[in-house]
Amino acid sequence: MSTQVVQSRGIFHGLPVFPENVKGLTAVITGANGISGQHMLRVLLQSPERWMKIICISRRLPFMKDGAVPGVVEHIALDFLDTPQAIANVLRERGVKADYVFFFSYVQVDPEPGAPIWSNAQELCRVNTLLLSNFLESLALNSIKPRRFMLQTGAKHYGGQFGSNLAPQEESDPRVLLEPNFYYDQEDCLWAYCKKHDIKWNVIRPAFILGAVPDAAMNVCFPLAVYASVRRHLGQPLDFPYDLTAWDMSVTQSSALLNSYLEEWAVLTDGAANEAFNASDDGIFTWSKFWPLLASWYGLDYIRPDDEGKYKDLILPHNPPPRGYGPPGKIRYRFSLTEWAKQPEVTQAWKDIAQQNDLSVKELHDVDRIFGFTDFAMSVSWPGASLSMAKARKLGWHGYVDSNESVREVLLDFEKLGMIPHAPALAQSGAPANTASSLTEGYAPEWLELEKTLGTRPLLTGTVEEMQGQFAALSALLSASQTPPDDTIESKDETADGIPVRIYKPKDAARTKLPIVVYYHGGGFVLGNLDTEDAWCRYLAKTTPSIVVSVDYRLGPKFKMPVMLEDSLTAFKWVYANAETLGGTKSRIFTAGTSAGGGLALLVTDALIQEGKNSHVKGVITAVPITAHPLSIPEEYKSQYTSYEKNGSGVPVADASTLNTFFEAAGCKYDDPMTFVTLSQNLSQFPPTYISTCGKDPLRDDGRVLEAMLKREGVKTKSDNYIGQPHCFWLFPNVNGEEFLANVVKGAQWVVLNSE
Structure with missing residues (x-):
């Protein structure tokens, strides 16, 4: 029997956990500014120790949410329609090496006027095969030999665009030769190259890709948001354009992030070498279930298909269809989104919406290409995109995401990009109505009022670099609402055997020997500094009263655990050695901290106990501490550990995906007692x-x-739980933070009293 360890990142579940020795790799991502390339970059950036360098090749710089390019990323501007020698020259000048290549480059050629977006099949073949062959030849010219080359194609491999095909679609299905298909030409090109140069390969075939990037082409979600926003603006219901068969048809969706997780898994899995894999969310998606949900997000009524209504029929030209029998494909529609988007009333409404909301997309352009893709996704009345995931599952892939949740997150991302107007119900709806919970249910009313005031739900998301920018912006916002520093508390910056610290002391402290609290700030081991919790340390020093020594330990991703613990322990020992000089006493020193800092306060205590210095620390004061990893909960406590899943997606400030990114960036090993x-x-x-x-x-x-484990061991504990409040809620204004602050002070005083 074999055992696999999987993990969740926000709404994405069953994701692989790779061996720790898989590290120091270099990746090349081509087409890095497209929907798939940008999401591939996001996934690789979640593992900076594994992916030491990421080379992004595209004509334009990949979009970064905070505008800053992470240090591990190098961008090279290239056009693969240039000659192989010209491409090779640039690669040579930039010293490019590659362990793994992720190829997403694609050119959408113009169709004939009024024809479907993929109608110019011969030119699609010529251009897109040239993109690949030119790049492959440039690698050979530079003797660049990757361990694995991943080519992403798509579900059109199975011919569903031509009518009914074999269902479900499996990777071994025969090619459909009704029309030229550049996917086949690209595969043949790649296989010949890999055979010649002894390189392993993967081909990944997603269906309708869900993701948000500034270029909205080939994206199901952006046109849906435009349609709903304009309908809301015009006071019209959300009308489904196609017939009842399309309404009820199960359609595979392929979320860009999940595709990228699959592609990383494929290239790093020995048993997956030289194989093609479908890529899907691995769930059932129907317009009949999704359409009411979309309407609710935008506050609209909706209109179902009326099978007795007047529909136009579009009969596809291939008879028989790709499966070789049965009638040709038929699409029944009252109107198309493409036709709708060209109406003068609609184009003017969007201009008004864009101006009112200061959107980056001022006008609807390239309508045939952008809206045509969504039209096709909505119109299919046969199982033309029903991708089987059996092959990948048999080899150990277990990734899954609810497509409805994925669409919601994509729409929120488009809002953040300033491409679509804000829809308050979208941000507040949380999990879709057909999932286990709603993200507004059970929250403290004062927190929900804060979210209404902010106009959004604050949440650290994305890569570490993106979170650093978000954290800085959030810290600045919170600082603006804070009162000036308490002038009854004096502070001094010092170094504790090389570790920066800030010492807080009541001005009248000289009259008595106060307790000393060694404090560790929060931030998931990768964020924060002496300033971020300055006001809290002053409050703690004044109200307990005590001397507070705040520790500025080193952070990931530059440094890895146990460096954070080592710095924290060094600072504590310095405080212990200098207790009298600081105005305190060695007999009353305590550790304290918030979130990751709360974890460090506990870990420092544990380290001192291991060294036989139990008497050096008299108590521990923690707020929302990190104490466990969901993959290593002691067996007898697993049934009690449910919050990582129940509060895993979309909760404010930090969700499971946030924490997983922190853990990876800081080198936290799930089975390490020093973490x-x-x-x-x-x-x-x-x-x-x-x-x-x-x-x-x-x-x-x-x-x-942790409290249950301590109590079982006979340790004195005291705790407070804040029902309906998110992580570190007290840092925000008008959310009843005063109760939290008062209770922590009482908790600290209880620790001091019980230590004597």
Whole structure:
């Protein structure tokens, strides 16, 4: 029997966990500014230790949410329609090497006027095969030999665009030769090249790709958002243009992020070498279930197909269809989105919407190409895109995402890009109505009011670099709402054996020997500094009262665990050695921290116990601490550890995807007791410990499980839980943070009292 470890990242589940020795790799992503290339970049950036360098080749720089290009990313501007020698010269000048290549380059040639977007099949073959062959030849000219070359094609491989084909579509299905297909030409080109140069390959075939990038072409979601936004603007219901058969047809969707996770898995899996794989969300998507959901997001009524209504019939030319028997494909429609988008009333409405909302897309352009893709996705009345995932599953792939949830996140991303107007119900709807929970249900009313004021739900998402930008912006916003620093607390920056610290002390502290609190800030081991929790440290020093020493430990992704713990322990030992000089006493030193800092406060305590220095730390004060990894929860506590899943997607501030990105960037090993204190063998020796948790936090059960483990060992504990509140809610204004602050002070005082 074999065992696999999988993980979740936000709404994406069953994702692979790779061996720790898979690291230091170089990837080349071509077509890096397209929908698939940009999402591939996002996935690789989640694992900076694994992907040491990422070379993005595209005519334009890939879009970065905060405008900053991460240090591991190098962009090379190239046009693959140039000669192989010209391409090779640039690659040679830039010193390009490649362990793995992800090829997404694509050119959509213009169709004949009024014809479908893929009608110019011969020219599509010529241009797109040339893109690939020119690049492959340039690699050979430079003796660049990747371990694996991944080519992404698509579900048109199976001929569903021509009418009924074999269903479900399997990778071994025969080619459909009714018309030229550049996917076949590209495959033949790649296979010949790989055979000649002894290189392994993969071909990945997604269906309708869901994702948000500034170039909206070939994207199902953007036209849907435009359609719903204009309908709302004009006071019209959301009318489904196609017939009842298309309405009920199950259609495969392929989320760009999940495709990218699959592509990373394929190239890094030995058993997947030299194989083609379908790529899908691996669920059932129908317009009949999705259309009411879309209408609710935009506050619209909707109109179902009326099978007695007047429909136009479009009969496809291939008789018999691709499967070789039965009638030709037939599309029944009352209107198409492409026709609709060209109406003067619609074009003017979009101009008004764009102006009112300061959108980047000022006018609807390239309508045939952009809206034609969504028309095809909505009109199919045969199972032409029903991709089987059996082959990948048999080899160990288990990725899954709910396509409805994926569309919602894509639409929110388009909002963030400034391409579509804000739809409040979309941001507040959370999980779709047919999932287990709603992301507004159970929240504290004051938090929901804050979200209405902000106009959004604050959440750190994306790569570490993107989160750093989001964190800086959020910190600036919160700082603006804070009162000036308390002048009854003096502060001084110092170094503790090389570790930067800030010492806070009540001005009248000289009259007595105060307790000392060694404090560690939050930020998932990759964010934060001495300034981010300055106001909180001042408050703690004043109200406990105590001397607070805040520690500026080194952060990921530049540094990896256990560096953060080592810095934290070094600072504690410096405080212990200098306690009297600081105005305190060695007999009353405590550790404290928030989130990752709360985890460090516990880990420092554990490390001191291992060194036989139990008496050096008298108690621990933690707020929403990181104490556990969902992959290594002790068996007897697994049933109690549900928050990582229940609060895993779309919750404010930090969800499971945020935490997974932090863990990967900081080099956190799921089975390492020097990272997750619930794996410690020393819990019975812990001093009194205070723990606060939040009901809408994926880390809620980190605190609860730790408290249960400590209590079982006879350790004194005290805890507070804030029902309906998210991670670190008290940092935001007008959300009843005063109660939290008062309770933490009481908790700290309880720890001090019980340590004596």
